[in-house]
Amino acid sequence: MTSAESSADGGRGFGGRRFVVVLYVLLVGVAALMGVLFTVTVDDPASPALFFLFELPPTALGFGLYGGVTIAVVLGVPLLFVVAVSTFVDDVDAVGRGDVESDGGGPSAESPKD
Template sequence: MTETSEWRGQRFVLVLYVILVALAGTFGFIIGLVRPKDLDPKLFMLVDLPPNAVGMALYGALTIGTILGVLLLAVRYIANEYDTVENRG
């Protein structure tokens, strides 16, 4: 595998990550505009956020960004840890 193809894969995952976080923020903003009943966003079950469009956008983007970020870092660590010369084939 060449250095260029590795960067293309990492860049694709990074762009996909940014798109998904932006979508979560956008949908949170839209939900905040609609304001359903009993809307009480709590960031990581610790920080109370305002039940408006900006609060919901922050909630969506930060929650999805953190969850996906941790999962992607775990996958990257495991892939680098167990990538050996024999497996590159």
């Protein structure tokens, strides 16, 4: 088993899904920290509205929550779509091809991978 296979399967590597999850958590944490630091640098900020629905207090906790949740959703929703597509698509090379050969043999003579 190669290191790429072991890290993709949850082994002791730093690649694949583990890298994406760590990067996601790191970016959400940085956004929350920036929200907290915003209250330090700006005098008397207006209260943020999370998704234009929920009024949050104009405190360090309110802006930290606003930054973290907003970035978590903005990055998380497309990431969930990528995971869903990668789960349902078995063969990337077969996408969009209507004339898949059913002989079960190796690559065809017309295949660019030869």
